[in-house]
Amino acid sequence: MQPEIKPAGDSALLISFGEAIDEGVNLRVHAIAKAIEKASPEWLVEVVPAYSSLLVIYDPLKAGYNEIETSVKAFLNAELEEFQGRLIEVPVVYGGEYGPDIEFVAKYNGLTVDEVIEIHSRPIYRVYFLGFLPGFAYLGGMDERIATPRLEKPRLKVPAGSVGIAGKQTGWYAIESPAGWRIIGRTPLRLFNPSKEQPTLVQPGDRVKFVPIDEEEFEKLYRAEWGRGDD
Numbered sequence: 001m002q003p004e005i006k007p008a009g010d011s012a013l014l015i016s017f018g019e020a021i022d023e024g025v026n027l028r029v030h031a032i033a034k035a036i037e038k039a040s041p042e043w044l045v046e047v048v049p050a051y052s053s054l055l056v057i058y059d060p061l062k063a064g065y066n067e068i069e070t071s072v073k074a075f076l077n078a079e080l081e082e083f084q085g086r087l088i089e090v091p092v093v094y095g096g097e098y099g100p101d102i103e104f105v106a107k108y109n110g111l112t113v114d115e116v117i118e119i120h121s122r123p124i125y126r127v128y129f130l131g132f133l134p135g136f137a138y139l140g141g142m143d144e145r146i147a148t149p150r151l152e153k154p155r156l157k158v159p160a161g162s163v164g165i166a167g168k169q170t171g172w173y174a175i176e177s178p179a180g181w182r183i184i185g186r187t188p189l190r191l192f193n194p195s196k197e198q199p200t201l202v203q204p205g206d207r208v209k210f211v212p213i214d215e216e217e218f219e220k221l222y223r224a225e226w227g228r229g230d231d
Contacts, residue, residue, distance in 0.1 A: 014053055021051050026051060029049045032054055036056065049204050088202055090208055121212050123142065126140045126205070127207070139170050142169060148167070148182050151179075158173055160191065161188060175192055189221070
């Protein structure tokens with residue numbers, strides 16, 4: 001499938017493979033991004049991969065749009081290495097005060113809470129992209145058996161580390177924020193830390209495995225990550 005290439009403002013172009021959420025398409029998006037980054041043309045400012053598109057931001061003082069488009073097309077036709085990110089285990093305590101919507105998810109899908117936990121923690125998810133909020137990870141690969149609609153009325157605040165479901169997607173809130181996703185659990189890991197050189201725990205293209213833990217283990221890991229035992 002040949003992507004559509006079009007301007008995105010006066011200093012960027014968008015490479016789009018459509019609107020489908022597809023792992024093969026996302027792998028190609030990341031492969032193209034890595035190829036452009038590796039070549040590091042002088043006009044390049046940043047590449048921003050998403051589900052099925054890639055935003056290429058350039059310096060218009062160093063090259064014009066037509067030149068950038070021609071360069072990008074060369075990357076599309078090149079032989080690309082498949083991009084395989086890191087595998088990161090993310091501990092999660094499911095249910096209770098940490099996952100107030102898990103019983104709704106179970107009931108909505110005709111499952112038990114234990115079945116929801118097993119189904120949600122079984123796959124290895126792919127980080128399709130980061131967005132919406134700092135460190136917010138959109139993960140691909142969730143089993144449709146636990147797909148659940150968003151809240152009709154979003155919560156005003158959920159804690160950092162909250163793991164949720166919205167439709168056929170799963171992901172997490174890396175910072176305390178309003179939330180419209182169904183919260184099924186919480187990780188003690190600090191998913192976004194602006195004081196670090198690399199502030200996010202994961203990057204687009206990484207893989208994630210959720211690991212169920214109990215409340216005692218959560219509190220232990222939380223204190224180690226955050227240096228305190230409360231929110």
